[in-house]
Amino acid sequence: MDSLVLRTAIRYLLPLLLLFSVFALLRGHNEPGGGFVGGLVASSAFALYTLAFDVQRARQLLPVTPRRLIGLGLLVAVFSGLISVLAGDPFMTARWDNRPLPVVGKLGTPLLFDVGVYLTVVGVVLTIIFALAEEE
Amino acid sequence: MTIAVLSGFGVALTAPWLQGRLPRRAGWLLILLPLALTAWFAAQLPRVAEGTTLAESVSWIPSLGIDLAFYLDGLSLTFALLISGIGAVVLLYASAYLADDPLLGRFYLYLLVFMASMLGTVLADNLITLFVFWELTSISSYLLIGFKHSYGTSRAAALQALLVTGGGGLAMLAGLVLLGQVAGTSNLSSLAASGERVRASDLYPAILGLVLVGAFAKSAQFPFHFWLPNAMEAPTPVSAYLHSATMVKAGVYLLARLSPALGGTVEWQGLVIGVGAATMVLGAYLAWQQVDLKRILAYSTISALGILVLLLGVGGALATKAALTVLVAHSLYKGALFLVAGALDHETGTRDVTQLGGLRRAMPITGAVALLAGASMAGLPPLFGFVAKEVFYKATYEAPDLPALLTALAVLSSVLTVVAAGLVALKPFFGVRAHTPRHPHEAPLRMWLGPLFLAGLSVLLGVWPALVAEYSVKPATEAVLAGPAKVELVLWPGVNPVLALSLLTLALGAGVYVFRHALLAWARRLDVGKRLGPERGYGRALDGLLRLADWQTDLLQNGYLRFYLITIVAVTVVLVGYTALAEADLSGALRAPEMRVYEGAIAVVILAATYAVTRAHSRLAAVAALGTVGYSVALLYILFGAPDLAMTQFAVETLTVFLFVLVIYRLPRFATLTSRMERWRDAVIALSAGALMTLLVLIVTADPSRAHVASFFAENSVTLAKGRNIVNVILVDFRGLDTLGEITVLAVAAAGVFALLKLRPAQARAPEARAERARTAELQAVPTAEAGADPGSGD
Amino acid sequence: MTLLLLLPLLIPFLTAVTALLAWHNRLLQRRINVVGAALHLAAALGLLVWVSREGIQAVQIGNWPAPFGITLVADLFSAIMVVMTGLMGLTVAIYSLGSIDARRESFGYYALLHTLLMGVSGAFLTGDIFNLYVWFEVMLITSFVLMALGGSQEQLEGALKYVTINLLSSALFLASVGILYSVTGTLNMADLARQIQAGDTVAPGLATVLGMMFLVAFGIKAGLFPLFFWLPASYHTPPIAITALFSGLLTKVGVYALVRIFTLIFVHDIAYTHTLLLIIAGLTMVTGVLGAVAQMEVRRLLSFHIISQIGYLLMGLGLYTALSLAGMIFFMAHVIIAKSALFLVSGVIRRQAGSYHLKEVGGLYRANPALAALFFVPAMALAGLPPLSGFWAKLALVRAGLETEDYAIVAVSLAVSLLTLFSMTKIWAEAFWKDHPQPEHPFARLAPQTRRPLLLPVVSLAALTVILGVAAEPFFALATDAAAQLLDPSAYIQAVLGGGA
Amino acid sequence: MNVSDLALYGILPALMLAILLTVARLLRGPSLPDRVVALDLLTTLGIGVIATYAIATGQAAFLDVAIATALISFLGTVAFAYYIERTV
Amino acid sequence: MNTLLLNTLLALSWIALTGTFTPANLLFGFVLGYGLLAFTQRLLPPSRYFTMVPRVIAFVLLFLAELIQANLRVAFSVLSPRLDLRPAVVAIPLSVRSDPAITLLANLITLTPGTLYLDVSEDRQVMYVHTIHVHDLEQFRQGIKNGFERRVKELLE
């Protein structure tokens, strides 16, 4: 559907949505948000892009395939849990860096885990949406 | 002994291989095993005759109290000798009889497995071990009966034998387990000591009934007898071995073995004598009416088994002695006669007695064997059959209860047995030479050597019965009676009422034989076997079973998803609802609602939108209403302090609506497909399920209790987990494993959607694409199982 | 060592992710698949050895003390089930090499296979009731996809019912967990057990109601009467390797869950709950076996038998004695092995004789004697013929039933075993003994590169049913120990909650 | 009456009234775009409810939900419009 | 837009100096910075920034006024028992051409009551607008062209 208005607006909306998605991800440990919601917002940005243009354009916009993103996300998530195993603690024992950062709070493996969630969710939603849109 | 039993299995497994390597000599090699076993068991005769018993026990499954325990006394030794001796004869015979059969190797396998199992059955000292071997005889019998597997009749007969004996076996299993529990021991050899306790137990009737069902089914007692004639579909060596000499006597063995524990009661006598007598008469009555040699022999076997059972029912030293004598005699003559029948079949191409006659010149040795064995069967002196019949008559004549009736029945059945013997032993060899499908010659050496040996034994033992009395019947009788017994056997007991009965029997038998055609016409009109025969019951039961199965399956697994869901929901409502009403405290459930205006408004919205979903006439309208419900639920989450939840719900709801829209508009428009009645029914079921859930919520919320793990999270979220959003901290830290599983679910769902949309069955594609795919499949480096095959039908 | 508890989850997870990332490299995926499955089995065996030596083991994920975090816990029963999972995984992984078409392979088949193993292992190892829900979902969604993968009409229609009914079950499961948490304030199963036995936080009546909800939820997954409809509707539709895997694992997870909650948590009113279990067990056996008797299609026939055998497992649970539980565990191992072997054999039957339908096949007794043996052994094991594995399982259950004087269920179980024998001989008679209906039927020779992957698993499984039967003692002793742990959950509670519990 | 009470007992009921009116349109249709318009309005009303509730409870955290809703709900409406147009 | 950046930096510096991070203070810092920038840079070549900002502000104010006023009108008409409507879909010839301009114009038209942007023709010659109440079509067209379109053109083209 070629709506001039939508296509124009999406140029501004896309960075805005992605910005908010990262914001939601990073802040999730302290305020409402987190990897899942962040991932959904990010993927809805790409979904909008898909609707405004088409799947090919949306795929080009994304540097990796959604499937890779899923794999990467899962690996990041499990890796965040394995760090503690290497140190002899049970799986998923949190490790923290105690210097606080603005917005994010402290850096730690749970945050890394949430990043994995974020990536997976983006990959999943985009896989589904792209496949469905290509059906049409 | 353990080796004796297990070696059979070991050798059996090599048989097909051996037959493949040495097609000519395998039979001769394999026979060495039964010969060796026979020799070994024969070597035990003197010691056992002196009253020593051998016991061996290897621990097998101690946690179930099962040992691989074997026990050799007079009874088991008698059986063991029959099994291994006749086994050798049959194996030799079969090597010629089935010489051209490509499956001979497998035949050896089954036969040796059977032999080993049978040995195991009679030697086992543990109730469960006995059962193990017992069942193995059933299954090897199944494979042997169905040996001519291309024929439907063979397969049906094999199945019938398996179901009848296997079914009996299962009843017996329950009986044996109960017996072990009541007696406090699983050892057969020590069971006799617990006889008092067993017979006094409340469970005694059940144990007795269950064990008898197993024994009767195996030993082809009325009303289970019908499987045996049908089992004649088996190759003749099998009939000779399993279905006359050994396996069918397993039930008899069991009765004998358990009589110290179970026997002697009114129930025992009533059941065992009654069934035995009925079987004896029925078998004999049906035997002489048959035209197929093997069926004549089969029915007469049934009759003989009836005699054995009857005698064990009567009990006591005399009857037991008689039983064991008949047992040995029958095994010898019946085995020989079956083999003769096989030879006739093999040489002439028919087993129909009406088509056989005058073969004595063509097949002199076979004829001689038939004559000897037939004479033993008819009870002519000086054959062992005569000795056996004498003690049999004596036992009925002197039976403690109903001697007259028993004796009369015994005579009746013996008369008919004489006729049957005539049909088998005289008719084919004497009289007019009949035209047969094949031109007859004398059977090869391997096919007459064995039968001749058996017939010879009938003569030898008839002349010298003390031999068998001392080494076999006496120790066996003592084993059965669990005490000493005075056992003698003589060929000529002197003139007495019993001898008179024997003569009468022979005379009547000869008469009936001569006038058999006239009598046959009369008997056929009566048609007892078919009309009253339980075989009809079997057929009906099988038919009924199949019909029941079909009916049930079509009823339950009918393909209607609605029906499945309705059933599941109804079951849930009934099960949970009943339990809630019966067991739970409902007092707090009824209370007045308390709410704020805006909450009420959301409730109204949800209810209205939910109703709208169910009533929507268009798909997308339903989706819009569904979205409303979702958004309103998210609002509820906000109002009750769950911002993360609300955020997620909003986001997911929107994406879900998006997906719905993407997908659902491709589905056809909503249509009302069900009748008003069905809709009402469904509504009632759905509403009752809803009401149940409402009730549960009310019950649970009536007593608000503070969750105890929540305070831990509140306490430690900031200090230990360094996060202020406790929900998120739970998700990524306290319960991060849940989230790991959750994203796995998402990943798989995505893979699934992708595959569903992109991987279509091949037929949906254009032919060129298919050809292209086939080409690429050929080029694949990886070996492909079904390159180019349609995944829809792949295996 | 605590890593051993985690490896049965991590190995399949990493295998699956690697396979996902190697999307376009089928050869690599096939290799990873076998290696991953072998490692999984090895880890499972290691776990079993560890647990049988050292007793029940628990690890607190995230190092949060129970009952606050999620606990992974392995008692003998769990460890045995994980070993069975590994065994199924490896056999099916190998069988798939020879039977799964290239197109399925390039659409994530191996990744899915290992994800399923992960979900199932997770369900067996978790000590947390909500985490159990999560693993159930991992397993379910994977099975949904595997069921539909390929997209034939049959598969889609079967999957449709499978999915719908299982989602109903999941919703009920979820609701039950929610209520359970609201009345106890904990999700840790050991903690739940402690509380419900103490009876102070939860009214026993309410606990029973919850037990019923779980019974229905798990009963659907386990395929109990009258909740099993999804199974015969769908199990025969995917490729046989998948069917075999499902048959070996899916319903068993349902049974596992039933066993876990009805030995650990809801044992406060056995007279009510476990009697009900027995009644359902009997009905499940009978309806399942009658369904099988009515079938002429091998996969459908075997599918109905799954239901019937679930009835036996439930009987073991319902009788609730040391012997019956040991019998149930032994039965579980037996039926997983034997049933999967039969499914895998039926795949070879189809390949050689051209169909799964008994009317359309035959002649294999002569054409492929080895296959005949490979069918006959597990078939007779399934029918409970001694001395194969099924017999000891049946014997233990029968004996336990007679000991507790539950004669009706014993009678039913024996009758059903006769009918099982009947339907096994039906396959035997039709597919093997009977001549092939087309006299000229060419019995396709298995290509050398498919023969090994097809036959190796079948031979191994058939051999296992024999070993499990003839050398039953070590296995039965293990089952007895496992049953003892189930019957007296104090060690479990102690291992999870620590000394203070 | 403080701001919080005003929000709870004045503003929220008013917003709920708006929601009810909107839902009435949603259920009545008649055309699909009509329903979608109502649904879209509903999300905006929801944002208003969230904002008001944040004031009523003094919890600024609720505002994050409002943002996320605003960002995402747009997708839903666009998707509806997109596919309504494609049904022709 | 570098000037905007500079202005923002000035506002943030103000905050840092005063140590109170409130919206009001930020706004004050921004206004102050704007004044300072306008003052300090008046000798440099004229920057669009200083002509733009007042325009934007004027534009926003106009928009807000329109928004509220027209919203009230709609409220009035919605509340009146009889809906007195003369709706129309009107084609308006366009003189703005750029995508952002058309988009901004479209949004403005929709957000001001009484009018609703529907679509723009492919050749960007004509914009179709729905209006609730029209008396004179030509007057309506001119109203849009002279109002929002002119200002959008000034702002963006």
Added chain:
Amino acid sequence: MTDVITAALMIVGAFFMVMAGLGVLRMPDLFLRMSASSKASTLGSGALLLAVAVHFGSVGVTTRAVATIVFLLLTTPIAAHMLGRAGYFVGVKLVETTVIDELAGQYDLRSHRLRSKQPATAPPESDQPQV
């Protein structure tokens, strides 16, 4: 002072929200409903979000509130445009009192392209609906 502003903003917001709801319910056709709802709701939610900003008075909240307002200003009209367009394609009827529909027949239903049309030189005399 902030409370008064907050209260005022909330009341204004709520008022327009109710107007939006009323409008969407009462207006006789799709375009009129959109017309009524899109602006009233934007104004209403804008006022409420501003109320939040004023009430909490922190930069974080204000930023987020303003960002939300901006986003709504940006997206609500686009949504209306998309829906209106879709309405045209599925043939949603305009109310009978509609004076003129210059868009009628301009869409190419196949290619979904919109033609331009020179405006009529004179306003129509009749009140006949043109759809």
Added chain:
Amino acid sequence: MEVVLAVIIGALYAAGLYMMMRRSLAKVVIGLSLLSYAANLLIFTVNGVMRGRPPLVPEGAVRPVEPFADPLPQALILTAIVIGFGVQAFALVLFKRAYQAAGTDDLDQIRSTELPKKSRKAGQAQG
């Protein structure tokens, strides 16, 4: 409020189940959605609803202000929502494909995997 919520939950369950019992595929999938709302709301309700007290720790504090909503059920529901989303997405596409393959969305016509065998004669199982 629990009473009202309980009624809502019941209604959602009833409507969801009712929809699942329809013959139309599309209705079944909508029913599944309703069912998951119901389950989530049930967990939420039975664990004690508390107005406007999210389980968030204020900045600078170490624990949330009492009383606060139990965070655990919220986390559980969140997980359930996400899982439900994935499953729902798959189910939706599956239903669409099943519809395409079967050529109908009438479930009474979608029975090819288990049609009753009317043609089968009894008793021919063996032989």
